[in-house]
Amino acid sequence: xxxxIALTVNGTPVQLELDPATPLLYALREALELNGPxxxxxxxxxxxxxxxxxxxxxxxxxxxxxxxxxxxxxTLEGLASEEGTLHPVQQAFLDAQAAQCGYCxxxxxxxxxxxxDADPQAGExxxxxxxxLNVCRCGxxxxxxxxxxxxxxx
Amino acid sequence: MSTRRSFLKQAGSITIGFSxxxxxxxxxxxxxxxxxxxxxxxxxxxxxxxxIRLLEDxxxxxxxxxxxxxxxxxxxxxxxxxxxxNTSFNQLSLQLAETGVTPDEGITAGSRSMETSAMSVRQAAxxxxxxxxxxxxxxxxxxxxxxxxxxxxxxVKGVALPFTEILKSKNIEKAVFEPKELYGKTRRAFVGHxxxxxxxxxxxxxxxxxxxxxRFPGMVHAxxxxxxxxxxxxxxxxxxxxxxxxxxxxxxxxGTFLAVVAEKEFQAVQLQRALGGKVTWEVGEPLEQPEDxxxxxxxxxxxxxxxxxxxxxEEVAEGAAITHKASxxxxxxxxxxxxxxxxxxxxxxxxxxxxCHSQGVYPLRETIAKMVDLPLEKVHIKGVPGSGxxxxxxxxxxxxxAALIAKEIPGKHVRLQWMRNEEHAWEPYGTAMxxxxxxxxxxxxxxxxxxxxxxxxxxxxxxxxxxxxxxxPGRFLEPSFGTPGQxxxxxxxxxxxxxxxxxxxxxxxxxxxxxxxxxxLRSLGAYANVFSIECFMDELAExxxxxxxxxxxxxxxxxxxxxxxxxxxxxxSEVSPEKGQGLGIGFARYKNSAAYxxxxxxxxxxxxxxxxxxxWAVIDAGECINPDGLKNQTEGGMIQxxxxxxxxxVKWNDTHISSIDWQSYPILRFQEIPKVEVEVVDRPExxxxxxxxxxxxxxxxxxxxxxxNATGVRVRDLPVGRVN
Numbered sequence: 001x002x003x004x005i006a007l008t009v010n011g012t013p014v015q016l017e018l019d020p021a022t023p024l025l026y027a028l029r030e031a032l033e034l035n036g037p038x039x040x041x042x043x044x045x046x047x048x049x050x051x052x053x054x055x056x057x058x059x060x061x062x063x064x065x066x067x068x069x070x071x072x073x074x075t076l077e078g079l080a081s082e083e084g085t086l087h088p089v090q091q092a093f094l095d096a097q098a099a100q101c102g103y104c105x106x107x108x109x110x111x112x113x114x115x116x117d118a119d120p121q122a123g124e125x126x127x128x129x130x131x132x133l134n135v136c137r138c139g140x141x142x143x144x145x146x147x148x149x150x151x152x153x154x
Numbered sequence: 155m156s157t158r159r160s161f162l163k164q165a166g167s168i169t170i171g172f173s174x175x176x177x178x179x180x181x182x183x184x185x186x187x188x189x190x191x192x193x194x195x196x197x198x199x200x201x202x203x204x205x206i207r208l209l210e211d212x213x214x215x216x217x218x219x220x221x222x223x224x225x226x227x228x229x230x231x232x233x234x235x236x237x238x239x240n241t242s243f244n245q246l247s248l249q250l251a252e253t254g255v256t257p258d259e260g261i262t263a264g265s266r267s268m269e270t271s272a273m274s275v276r277q278a279a280x281x282x283x284x285x286x287x288x289x290x291x292x293x294x295x296x297x298x299x300x301x302x303x304x305x306x307x308x309x310v311k312g313v314a315l316p317f318t319e320i321l322k323s324k325n326i327e328k329a330v331f332e333p334k335e336l337y338g339k340t341r342r343a344f345v346g347h348x349x350x351x352x353x354x355x356x357x358x359x360x361x362x363x364x365x366x367x368x369r370f371p372g373m374v375h376a377x378x379x380x381x382x383x384x385x386x387x388x389x390x391x392x393x394x395x396x397x398x399x400x401x402x403x404x405x406x407x408x409g410t411f412l413a414v415v416a417e418k419e420f421q422a423v424q425l426q427r428a429l430g431g432k433v434t435w436e437v438g439e440p441l442e443q444p445e446d447x448x449x450x451x452x453x454x455x456x457x458x459x460x461x462x463x464x465x466x467x468e469e470v471a472e473g474a475a476i477t478h479k480a481s482x483x484x485x486x487x488x489x490x491x492x493x494x495x496x497x498x499x500x501x502x503x504x505x506x507x508x509x510c511h512s513q514g515v516y517p518l519r520e521t522i523a524k525m526v527d528l529p530l531e532k533v534h535i536k537g538v539p540g541s542g543x544x545x546x547x548x549x550x551x552x553x554x555x556a557a558l559i560a561k562e563i564p565g566k567h568v569r570l571q572w573m574r575n576e577e578h579a580w581e582p583y584g585t586a587m588x589x590x591x592x593x594x595x596x597x598x599x600x601x602x603x604x605x606x607x608x609x610x611x612x613x614x615x616x617x618x619x620x621x622x623x624x625x626x627p628g629r630f631l632e633p634s635f636g637t638p639g640q641x642x643x644x645x646x647x648x649x650x651x652x653x654x655x656x657x658x659x660x661x662x663x664x665x666x667x668x669x670x671x672x673x674x675l676r677s678l679g680a681y682a683n684v685f686s687i688e689c690f691m692d693e694l695a696e697x698x699x700x701x702x703x704x705x706x707x708x709x710x711x712x713x714x715x716x717x718x719x720x721x722x723x724x725x726x727s728e729v730s731p732e733k734g735q736g737l738g739i740g741f742a743r744y745k746n747s748a749a750y751x752x753x754x755x756x757x758x759x760x761x762x763x764x765x766x767x768x769x770w771a772v773i774d775a776g777e778c779i780n781p782d783g784l785k786n787q788t789e790g791g792m793i794q795x796x797x798x799x800x801x802x803x804v805k806w807n808d809t810h811i812s813s814i815d816w817q818s819y820p821i822l823r824f825q826e827i828p829k830v831e832v833e834v835v836d837r838p839e840x841x842x843x844x845x846x847x848x849x850x851x852x853x854x855x856x857x858x859x860x861x862x863n864a865t866g867v868r869v870r871d872l873p874v875g876r877v878n
Contacts, residue, residue, distance in 0.1 A: 001400055018418075019420070022420045023420065026418070026419050026420040030418060030419055030420075033369060034360065035361060035363070035367045036360030038364075038366065038493055039366065039493065039494065039571065040492055040494075041574040041815060042423075042573060042574055043574060043816075045574075045815055045816040045817060046816055048492060075360065076359070076360035077359070077360040080359060086358065086359070090358045090359070093354075093358050094354060094355060097350060097351060097354060097782055097786060099351075099354050099358075100224040100225065100226070100542055100786060100787070100790050101224025101492070101493075101539070101540075101541050101542030102224065102353070102354065102357035102358075102363070103224075103364065103491075103493040103540075103542065104492050105358060106360065109358065127824075128824045128827070129824075129825060131824040132824045132825045134823075134824070135492055135816055135821065135823070137490060137492045137541075137542055137544070137794070137821070138224055138492075138542045138790045138794070139789060139790030139791065139792065139793030139797070140786070140789070140790055140793075141793060141827040142789055142793070142827060142828075142829060142830045143786070143789070145824070145827070
């Protein structure tokens with residue numbers, strides 16, 4: 001059952017020995033001890049588990065690890081520079097204090113990075129449409145929106 | 155403890171606590187008596203009452219028995235301590251609720267943490283400062299007027315004396331006294347200013363922060379095999395069919411409680427799925443499926459009570475110019491935390507350790523100890539933040555389940571996280587309610603009398619009494635602890651008496667026990683009571699031929715209430731709704747004793763589809779510790795309440811809950827989120843008031859009143875859904 005899967009995570013090539021059916025999320029959290037991507041629904045309905053796969057925000061809770069063989073995965077931990085300087089989107093979330101419990105924050109940041117990478121001038125309507133996939137239960141949406149729009153300007 | 159003991163010998167120590175005698179000792183004139191009560195070591199579990207102490211590294215540890223729930227409590231607590239000690243946050247460390255370590259502050263609920271815990275920390279921190287000042291005055295024969303405090307030093311005419319140096323090797327354990335000055339009242343260099351939350355940086359960097367992020371060497375993963383129904387009984391478990399699946403460690407069975415343990419988390423998930431299809435159950439009576447929830451609720455057995463009867467309603471009502479009645483309802487709604495509940499437990503050397511996101515570690519300890527039959531001192535629970543809970547969600551249940559499993563695998567850390575369908579289908583919901591109002595108006599449009607009758611299940615089945623029936627697994631064990639009896643009725647009548655002046659008011663509550671598991675959801679009964687009262691106020695205003703602001707203001711006497719609503723009126727005075735839009739308002743003082751909150755909503759209805767465009771709030775929570783934290787809570791409260799009001803209702807079939815994920819239980823998402831604006835009225839001269847739940851009721855009414863103003867349709871039964 002076990003296979004060796006090779007991929008790049010946050011710029012580092014890794015080889016994982018595991019059941020190829022294991023969803024990417026479990027591999028990232030358990031084998032690689034990453035905290036950014038969160039288990040929210042396991043159904044690709046809430047976005048808490050989002051990571052960048054070759055730059056595109058993708059839920060990781062269902063996707064089998066075998067499907068990302070050879071791909072480049074970036075998690076929340078991989079957004080800051082090596083010296084620790086935050087990505088402009090992360091910084092904007094801090095500046096806007098855009099969290100309450102913060103459990104959805106990973107998906108919000110990752111998804112926003114992906115949207116703005118694809119279209120640095122994305123407007124409010126496009127950002128709302130994209131982030132519609134991400135569930136926030138605390139009602140922090142307005143701050144999140146402000147943060148994403150502000151990071152776009154900077 | 156050896157570390158602490160040696161530290162005591164070397165560097166001295168100082169701890170400020172409340173005597174076990176509590177406020178009596180704190181306020182007694184005989185200070186010596188209070189001190190005499192204190193010589194017990196702090197390690198005595200019966201005497202854990204310290205609030206602030208000096209750490210070995212020179213930092214100050216602030217101790218609270220409350221929990222961070224995403225409401226920003228940690229920041230506000232640090233802010234009050236930083237103020238009294240004039241120190242940056244990095245000189246402070248915060249200890250959250252942990253049995254045997256922090257004071258027993260019950261449950262972090264009811265918006266009480268600022269009123270209680272933060273004020274205790276403030277007083278203890280001021281006492282710490284004045285104690286240091288006293289030591290310096292004595293040692294250096296100087297006057298207290300020459301002293302300042304800054305970042306862990308006392309400054310004597312500008313010369314910095316570190317706290318550790320001042321202590322020399324003294325060991326001081328002191329009870330809180332009445333400090334001469336509270337910088338929080340006189341200086342306000344930290345409190346009253348928007349402060350960034352230190353925990354947010356951890357979240358944004360993806361550092362370990364949540365209970366879900368805990369990892370221990372050799373940790374194993376568990377999943378519970380859920381019964382198909384509340385009343386199902388486990389019949390047969392074909393263990394042999396799963397025992398050779400990858401990673402299988404153990405099945406734990408006790409009565410109908412069944413859990414599987416695996417080496418890796420996804421293996422536990424696969425085993426849970428496999429077992430779900432192989433286990434057989436006996437299901438009891440089907441769940442009732444009422445077509446008309448209001449009629450159904452009123453048909454259930456009731457425990458009725460007249461809670462208030464002021465003035466003679468019938469006399470006042472007789473011959474009144476206008477009588478108006480309206481009946482409202484709200485469905486069962488859920489907490490639906492974004493992150494499913496999670497706990498880690500370890501049973502080692504006879505002690506059960508539990509890490510969980512419970513709102514009350516001490517009451518939970520008592521309940522779990524009884525459930526697993528261990529003495530209280532053999533159970534240790536540490537609070538670790540989880541996903542936002544908004545009340546009593548499965549945080550306690552998952553801790554109880556992890557405990558049951560860990561006890562069967564001594565020496566292993568067991569991590570248990572619920573799956574999405576478990577979180578949705580097994581949490582205790584906010585109960586459905588029916589609210590019926592009748593009022594009479596005089597010819598000049600004044601409310602003469604008001605008769606309010608409400609129907610509600612209980613709003614708390616928390617494990618506060620130590621009864622394992624209040625933990626989900628309790629009912630499934632052999633022997634069974636049963637299911638909770640009638641819960642606390644006080645939650646149902648929260649905010650049931652309107653804040654408005656009337657000659658007569660009668661409140662009758664009928665408490666039923668409904669078919670679904672229920673407990674405390676943010677603001678308890680206040681959401682439904684305020685929703686219905688404030689919609690009814692708009693209906694009465696219309697009958698009286700007055701606009702909703704004027705009508706309310708004419709029935710208010712409390713100056714802060716008038717000012718709060720007046721600010722809102724000013725803030726929306728320039729808003730002119732376009733075609734298809736309506737502006738609505740709602741107002742309440744939470745619990746009629748906590749924060750005042752006035753909310754306005756601008757709603758647009760297109761083809762029957764209501765969208766909230768913007769919401770405004772004015773909130774007066776007395777002395778405001780962190781204005782940005784208060785804004786954040788109020789913004790979130792409005793959006794969450796709009797979601798409950800427009801969309802949310804728990805659905806079930808004849809077996810169990812059918813709202814099992816985000817598709818079958820839709821909530822408000824980004825494309826429908828209103829813009830929000832919050833004004834904080836800071837009143838530093840008054841005590842802080844609970845605020846985190848204040849927006850729920852007013853926001854619901856504002857949305858529904860706006861829909862009426864947009865469409866002419868009075869929605870009285872929630873959720874709004876489509877407006878036809």
